[in-house]
Amino acid sequence: MTTRLSAMSTRELYVVGDRLDRDSLWLTFLDSFPAGTNRRFRERSEYDCSTCRGFIKNVGTVVEIHDGQVRTVWSGVSASDPVFSVVAAAMDEFVRTLPLTGIFRTAEAQYGAKTTRTLRDGQVEVWHHLHGRVDKRHRTRDAGAARGDFDAAVQVLERGLAELAPQALDTVADLIDGNALYRGTEHRRAVAEFRSLQNRWAQAVDRRAFVFANATSPAARFRNTVIGTLVQDLSAGVGLEQAVRSFEAKVAPQNYKRPTALITPAMVRAAMRTIDDLGIEESLQRRFARLSDVSVTNVLWVDNDIQPRMKDGLEGLLMRAATTRPSGAGPRDGKPEEIPVVAFLKDVLPGAASIDLWVANSHEPHFVSLTTGRHPDAPRLFTWDNDFAWSYGGNVTDSIKERVKRAGGNVTGKLRVSLSWFNHDDLDLHVFEPNGDHIWYQEKRNKLDVDMNAGGAFSREPVENVTWTGIVPDGEYRIEVNQYNKRESTDAGFVIETESNGKIEHYRYDRAVGHKETVEVGRMTVTGEVITAFRPGKDMQAGSVGRDLWGITTEQFVPVSTVMYSPNYFDGNEVGNRHYFFMLKGCVNDQPTRGIYNEFLRGDLQPHRKVFEVLGDRTKCEPTPDQLSGLGFSSTVRDSVLAKVTMTGGRRRLMSIQF
Template sequence: MDDFQQFTADVASRLSAMSKGELYVVGDGLDRDSLWLTFLESFPAGTNPRFRERSAYDCSTCRGFVKNLGNVVEIRDGHVRTVWSGVSASDPVFSVVAAAMDEFVGTLPLSGIFRSAEAQYGAKTTRALRDGKVEVWDHLHGQVEKRYRTPDVGAARGTFDAAVQVFQRGLAELTLDALDTVIDLIDDNALYRGEEHHRAVTEFRSLRNRWTEAADGRAFVFANAVNPAARFRNTVIGTLVQDLSAGVDLEQAVRAFETKVAPQNYQRPTALITPAMVKAAMRTIDELGIEESLQRRFARLSDVSVTNVLWVDNDTQSRMKDGLEGLLMQAATTSPGARLRDAKPEEIPVITFMKDILPGAASIDLWVANSHEPHFVSLTTGRNPDAPRLFRWNNDFGWSYGGNVTDSIRERVKRAGGNVTGKVRVSLSWFNHDDLDLHVYEPDGTHIWYQDKRDKLDVDMNASSPLSREPVENVTWAGRIADGEYRIEVNQFRKRDTGDGGFVIETESNGRIEHYRHDRAVGQKETVEVGRMTVAGEVITAFRPGTDMRHGNAAKDVWGVTTEQFVPVSTVMYSPNHFDDNEVGNRHYFFMLKGCENDQPARGIYNEFLRGDLQPHRKVFEVLGDRTKCEPSPDQLSGLGFSSTVRNSVVAKVTMTGGRRRLVSIQF
């Protein structure tokens, strides 16, 4: 093998090795003849002898290779390397040629991705007949692998050029501060379904950091332009980062983002605050000396004065603040009374219950239904009794509904962006990664489902990632709903899990919530007939469950209390804003339950509670309330609470002093 043959083999081998990765070209607008002239002129004087009319290495075959593949490069470890890089022939002449070509091509700017309509440039050998003898000539040659070949080179390069432009603009325009702010908003649950965008933001931020540290920024852009994260600037979350990078106000930028992605009735779960707002709030906190007041805990029986309870169970009296002997009630004597009949409970307004029944009650048990889950409430108070008050009323007590327990179906729907304020609502809830679909057929045959939502189905979960183990689907009639019979079905579109099967349907109408459960797992493509719902006068008047459906939810444990059964009441009280002589805002009725203990951190501060001089800092206190929660503790006051302004009811089994028993439905 002569020296030129070895040189051409080395160049071909180099191109083959480069082709394992992506290939690029340099020299946008480069006159390809300059590549060829550089190649010819790189031979040291006297080393490219004349053959016949021209130089020995001046042939159309080698020219085709040099002009079409001579400016092909790879990007390795952040650096551009040419097809000539590292080619070291046994003959020093060709080593000089390779080095000269590497130096020239290496100075040219990256201009695009390499694509070709041809399968090969140059040829390994050609043959010619001279003086009756066959002569074999070696040439520069290179095979273009199939993945680099396309009939429309311009379109392929145009697509890549557009990706480069988007990536470059994103790197130049999107600031690290804006990216960090959006990551903080997502971590604080302050963006609608923000967790879905967390990976995209963090991946682009990582690319941007690596770009700033790269030795060759343009090479980094080219090497990563086809990374999905490189398109970040043109994504919906990227527009939020653009706005923040351009100096748009935080609230305005987030509102613009939510306009694009969130349902119309979506309400952000946490407030947005800026460092300036935090500093202003901290100045007020320091001036008023209320920093200690921000430390909250669950309230105990011993915290509450006897003057602020309406009724207390015998076993609870001795634990009350100030003692109860002779103040609230005498020890009740109980005797075996007549058994409670299974008759319908008598409906009694809460005011009548408080006035006529509560004073003579020896014991009270509440029927705690699953539908009461949103009504679980805890009483809270300050850790430092002598700290200045935070709230509008003259005591340090507050209350918190729900804590961080698993949301009710209604709350799950709200959290997912669904409408829960319509005239009639039908919601589906299940407990695994399956893709169940809710189908509703209206009286006129209109079919409401995920392919034809009719502006009524507004939540459709687990159809694709991200998957949830607390999924819901929701159909709400916000406007007029026709009278007649509605058929409801649930279909298993895609079964993914074997555990936690079954589902629950929740209906709501005129303030009344009902549940119907299906305890068996739903098979692949199986359809379950949930039931027939009758609507008259825009109210659900009847519901006929399907064969496999059961009315009500299965009992479950919430805060140490088992639902769907009677639970003893320890004490009854108004909400703290109506303690003593206070009458600030809506009254709530609290039925504290024996053994009821909130096992999750609960908010001790709500903006609705704050006194007037703290109202200008509502956004900061919204965040403080979320980050200074009361930690779970034993001997807490927790139970069920009902607002005087919301229609509701609860069934109570009351044993009166003297032994008489009554079954009443307390109406709020």
């Protein structure tokens, strides 16, 4: 029991039941001993002592929440004497029947006593008892106030999760995205975090346990925030205009005038009249595009294994074979040759037999899907003369830098060192400056600003962050990672991200870090506030850890199925900015995706932009396995991608395509 309580005490603890239940727990303890094993000693039974009774009544109802399940202080307790294993099992069964009632806070450091001694007939008798020490994180001078604050947070979160309608949250998110709320962008993150919390709560096996485990999260008190009151009003059936006016009365100055109108029923009716008059209702039904939808005349290159499946595939295949020409010379030193995308399309693609693209984690905002209409003969919606469109998956961006920003860390300093890992372990980042100063969670020195999974709610996307905003001393910095508390064996390893002078580099550790183990990440040399050298430690490797995304794994080469322009450049169209799409084999967008964007709409639909914004969000394309998805790059944004090209003669070329 001492060992179990000590292990649990490093995490957040809760209590179940009430005072009467604690009395019943004590009786359960006494009654659970098998017949004949709790003999009468003097006036009372052998295990009926005030020391053990105090321990059981104060600590016996303590529980933890692990992976959404309640586990008691008796869970998994066993002893060499089978009698006590029977008792622990009975106690565990009883405690698991009691409801969660609060957080565990106490002013006491110790419950019970390891031993006590009595004197009988001149002989000293030693008695052993249930006992355990409580970690300082659970101790406070005013335990009642701490429990009261937690109870209030639970009530607010529980009411918010149950009462705030998902549709109302979506409406507020749409208003923010449409810039229709005064200073609405300030609340975008809060709305998204609460919506995510509500989705996970709806799927939780034990919703009460979920509420307790998340009651200390920033999103817990969303219902009582100013943006939360707007969601409350909409959930209660208050009209959109009235609810927004009430919100703006709380946050906007008296002379504020909304720059854009809200979507009203009258606007919807007007838009529907236009849709009916133009006969484009069927055009609003969108889906992911397939290979068979796209003519080979609208692609720049297609893999030979894929081409016969495309529209006009056989004829296009023969025509392409008739016009194939050899490629130019490639690099001799094995380094990537830099080539502008226009030259790549003109001089390399015609002679390419296969193309593999290096998909880096940094390319996540470039993931793109091609969409089209469900009804091929329906009128066109867009300013170009076909029914294809595209949708970037920028919402999947999840770089370490983005994680740090979401966690409230500073990513704008002169020098940054960030740690990222992938499970509930409590890893700690340690940085030793050239003068010997040690930056860690006990000595943050105004540089360490994020320390996750140390307590409270645990994350599977944790980070720690050290940023220098002032003077960055020259010299050698030593970086270490310590496993303060190992909680899991899955998703082991970690990644270190460094940034200086706009350059970001990654170093990864692919092994599990043992309990209390310290890993030397490396030694970093800084000159003139810029990282000039980095010597990785043992078992550290340069580069990021690959992530599973859209059916492929990043940080490796992925085969390309076809290369094409964006649909606004199909069939001789030249409307707006050109994009270059590299569709990848096995790349499948697994999220519902917008098929309509206002910037694509033809001119006669522009007066109804607000309504079409809502329509685009409500008529998303549902995921399908045979879609066209991959990486896209805009002609207006400087970027690059590494390609491994095998020419028709078997020669291989490594190229850095420049956009």
